[in-house]
Amino acid sequence: MIQKEMLTYQDLDKELNRIERELRKNDYYIKRKKLKAMQADYEDKLTKLDQKALELKNQLAAARALMQKITNFILEQNKEITEVESESELNYMSKKLAENMEALANVENDIKRILKEGEEVARNFEAISAELPKIIAGIKKCNEEFAKATEAAKPRVTEIKQQQAELRKLINPALFDKYKKLSESQIHPVFVPLQDGVRCGGCRMEMPRGVVESKMQGNGYMVCEHCGRIIYQAE
Ligand SMILES: [Zn+2]
Known part of the structure; x- marks a missing residue:
């Protein structure tokens, strides 16, 4: 035979589990779970956008430094080119200048691309930042509503736990x-x-x-x- 108290204790546990299962079926509980997943997802996106923004900032600094370097070089060449005497040297310098002009155009395009990407990052950041408070408000609302449901179940849960504490004193410890x-x-x-x-x-x-x-x-x-x-x- 199993102690009667042990079996009653088990029945009470069964009831507790049932109450918990019912609570998990609560609409607000389910909705809150979804909203929390959304919140985590949005926060993750914001972190990634932050990283992207930093990356773009570094790219921009590097591109601007490169632009400055090429510009200085071109200015230098423009000065030198006036002093060139031989035609072959002039041809060589012209070719170099053309190459540098092309490099400058490339770095300018790169800067445009970085700025454009930066704008998109800012837009996305703003859009998500605007959504996040709504989600947080939704979670708060779910918490309040779900608290009502748990509150309603509380008296019975407390009663069960008290009964179980009493039974526990009578149950053989090894069996328990x-x-x-x-x-x-x-x-x-x-x-x-x-x-x-x-x-x-x-x-x-x-x-x-x-x-x-x-x-x-x-x-x-x-x-x-x-x-x-x-x-x-x-x-
Ligand atoms: Zn069996």
């Missing part, structure tokens, strides 16, 4: 440990009655009557080899 361990390994219910003298009341596996009888001898319960539950001899 077994119950806790099996509960935590997701075996529910832990204690099941023997059915028809041969079947596990949990998984319904049938066992030879002789085996059941010998295993039940002594403490009046046995472990189901199939599902791990504790089968007890019902009175």
